[in-house]
Amino acid sequence: MSEHSAESMIGADRAAAMLGIELLxxxxxxxxxxxxxxxDMVNGLDLCxxxxxxxxxxxxxxxxCNSRSRVTVAAGFDVTFLRPGKVGDxxxxxxxxVVLQGRSGVYDVVVTREKDGSMVAVFRGRSRATGA
Amino acid sequence: MSEHSAESMIGADRAAAMLGIELLxxxxxxxxxxxxxxxDMVNGLDLCxxxxxxxxxxxxxxxxCNSRSRVTVAAGFDVTFLRPGKVGDxxxxxxxxVVLQGRSGVYDVVVTREKDGSMVAVFRGRSRATGA
Amino acid sequence: MSEHSAESMIGADRAAAMLGIELLxxxxxxxxxxxxxxxDMVNGLDLCxxxxxxxxxxxxxxxxCNSRSRVTVAAGFDVTFLRPGKVGDxxxxxxxxVVLQGRSGVYDVVVTREKDGSMVAVFRGRSRATGA
Amino acid sequence: MSEHSAESMIGADRAAAMLGIELLxxxxxxxxxxxxxxxDMVNGLDLCxxxxxxxxxxxxxxxxCNSRSRVTVAAGFDVTFLRPGKVGDxxxxxxxxVVLQGRSGVYDVVVTREKDGSMVAVFRGRSRATGA
Numbered sequence: 001m002s003e004h005s006a007e008s009m010i011g012a013d014r015a016a017a018m019l020g021i022e023l024l025x026x027x028x029x030x031x032x033x034x035x036x037x038x039x040d041m042v043n044g045l046d047l048c049x050x051x052x053x054x055x056x057x058x059x060x061x062x063x064x065c066n067s068r069s070r071v072t073v074a075a076g077f078d079v080t081f082l083r084p085g086k087v088g089d090x091x092x093x094x095x096x097x098v099v100l101q102g103r104s105g106v107y108d109v110v111v112t113r114e115k116d117g118s119m120v121a122v123f124r125g126r127s128r129a130t131g132a
Numbered sequence: 133m134s135e136h137s138a139e140s141m142i143g144a145d146r147a148a149a150m151l152g153i154e155l156l157x158x159x160x161x162x163x164x165x166x167x168x169x170x171x172d173m174v175n176g177l178d179l180c181x182x183x184x185x186x187x188x189x190x191x192x193x194x195x196x197c198n199s200r201s202r203v204t205v206a207a208g209f210d211v212t213f214l215r216p217g218k219v220g221d222x223x224x225x226x227x228x229x230v231v232l233q234g235r236s237g238v239y240d241v242v243v244t245r246e247k248d249g250s251m252v253a254v255f256r257g258r259s260r261a262t263g264a
Numbered sequence: 265m266s267e268h269s270a271e272s273m274i275g276a277d278r279a280a281a282m283l284g285i286e287l288l289x290x291x292x293x294x295x296x297x298x299x300x301x302x303x304d305m306v307n308g309l310d311l312c313x314x315x316x317x318x319x320x321x322x323x324x325x326x327x328x329c330n331s332r333s334r335v336t337v338a339a340g341f342d343v344t345f346l347r348p349g350k351v352g353d354x355x356x357x358x359x360x361x362v363v364l365q366g367r368s369g370v371y372d373v374v375v376t377r378e379k380d381g382s383m384v385a386v387f388r389g390r391s392r393a394t395g396a
Numbered sequence: 397m398s399e400h401s402a403e404s405m406i407g408a409d410r411a412a413a414m415l416g417i418e419l420l421x422x423x424x425x426x427x428x429x430x431x432x433x434x435x436d437m438v439n440g441l442d443l444c445x446x447x448x449x450x451x452x453x454x455x456x457x458x459x460x461c462n463s464r465s466r467v468t469v470a471a472g473f474d475v476t477f478l479r480p481g482k483v484g485d486x487x488x489x490x491x492x493x494v495v496l497q498g499r500s501g502v503y504d505v506v507v508t509r510e511k512d513g514s515m516v517a518v519f520r521g522r523s524r525a526t527g528a
Contacts, residue, residue: 008176009175009176009177010176011176012175012176013174013175013176013181014171014172014173014174014175015172015175015180015181015183015184016175017172018172018173040146040147040149041146041147041150042145042146043141043144043146043147043148043194044140044141044142044143044144044145044194045141045205048147049148049187049190049191050194050206050209051147051183051186051187051189051190051191052147052183052187054183054186054187054190055183055187056183057183058181058183058186059181059183062175071177073177073213074182074213075212075213075368076210076211076212076213076390077186077211078209078211078474078520079208079210080207080208080502080522081205081206081207081208082495082497098506099478099515101478101479101515104339104478106476106518108504119495119497122494122502124474124520126340126476207500210342210474212370214368214370230374230386231346231383231386233346233383236346238344238346238386240372242362251363251365254362254363254370256342256388258344258472272440273439273440275440276439276440277438277439277440278435278437278438278439279436279437279439279444279445279447279448280439280445281436282436282437303410304410304411304413304414306410307405307408307411307412308404308405308406308408308409309405309469313411313412313454313455314454314470314473315411315447315448315451315452315453315454315455318447318450318454318473319445319447319448319450319451320447321447322446322447322450323445323447326439326440326446335441337477338446339476339477340474340476340477341446341474342473342474342475343473343474344471344472345469345471345472
């Protein structure tokens with residue numbers, strides 16, 4: 001897969017497109033994604049569904065761990081929620097590589113509210129490069 | 133919020149509705165949700181986006197921890213992916229309470245592919261009851 | 265390592281011996297270990313050090329994932345503390361396999377106080393079988 | 397508790413003393429601890445017991461989250477093992493606060509081998525301040 005890149009991978013990500021998640025940039029084990037909380041993204045308490053905050057972070061994680069030209073998948077992740085997102089909030093996810101060792105990596109993602117920089121969630125992803 | 137229930141909470145969850153997540157049942161710290169993987173739910177590898185698998189599990193977790201008539205939110209969760217979901221797969225999430233102590237709880241969710249029962253993901257949620 | 269077993273592995277575990285951790289039994293992806301909280305095992309609040317509660321659980325996890333005659337190591341774990349252990353408490357850790365798929369497995373461990381069965385911690389380990 | 401500090405807390409930690417864990421410094425949500433892997437700290441594979449690597453990290457975490465003069469306990473933690481420690485290795489744990497919000501905090505700890513700086517484990521702790 002000679003043309004594998006974070007951009008091609010996220011460009012082909014139909015779930016990210018459906019949720020309006022944009023890739024702002026990726027490279028050297030880092031990536032940034034952004035999403036606006038729409039009225040159809042909230043839970044029964046009128047707050048951004050935690051699963052969608054995690055999906056935004058997971059997309060930044062996927063871009064970061066695929067920024068090294070090797071097909072890599074998520075083995076799992078942990079997320080801690082700090083402050084809810086509300087309709088209209090633009091949420092920014094910034095991923096960075098903590099360690100990449102052989103086929104396994106650990107990536108941290110911080111999700112903040114763009115307008116004031118307050119932290120919405122912290123996320124830690126565990127990656128695994130596939131065969132090729 | 134005298135009529136708080138898992139059903140009212142998930143019934144008002146617009147993100148779950150947007151993703152076609154259905155609540156099959158909830159009670160006594162347990163809940164089951166189901167979702168069909170649609171073509172607009174896959175990532176750049178044509179597999180169900182891990183964030184959406186987590187969203188399905190998180191919705192079962194929310195239903196389970198709100199099945200005790202007390203408004204409860206997710207403090208965080210950990211998910212491990214075992215096998216990818218594909219377009220057309222019906223994914224079933226089954227949540228159960230591991231422990232509820234004071235305001236804090238731990239809930240396990242197992243996500244399986246309905247057609248053969250194979251495990252797609254295991255999820256562990258940390259909950260916290262709010263003020264009231 | 266033709267005679268690899270949980271018993272041989274824990275029998276050679278000098279850290280477990282130093283902490284007085286005993287293996288009560290292991291087999292088919294399960295294991296049970298027990299430890300008495302000694303005066304030299306408490307932290308600055310006079311409660312059993314969380315790291316040692318985790319060590320007890322990690323030892324049950326190691327026994328469980330090595331009960332299938334394949335050398336297996338911990339890739340990582342998550343632990344949630346529910347109630348502190350005190351000097352003199354006998355803490356029991358019971359591990360069970362949630363899933364084993366190829367070289368990767370997930371194991372749950374519950375740590376309880378032997379005298380009343382109250383939950384001290386819940387632990388989830390991620391395992392990986394090594395080469396042989 | 398006017399004299400509460402990371403130093404007083406770790407100074408009274410008998411488990412840390414038993415394991416030879418030293419506090420190198422603490423302040424402003426950070427802390428550093430160090431431990432030498434002794435022959436009685438290895439598991440059945442002759443590698444430093446993962447639970448003791450976690451105990452070292454947990455002690456740095458405890459010092460970091462108690463460096464703000466408020467009694468704080470661990471709600472839980474996640475650890476990923478990257479490379480084993482061996483007898484004689486000096487392992488260094490460096491903790492830093494990711495976020496502290498109300499009574500809840502998240503702290504990251506990186507454990508490295510002192511002689512070459514290679515990463516042994518990454519740890520993320522979840523803290524909760526107690527009543528006072």
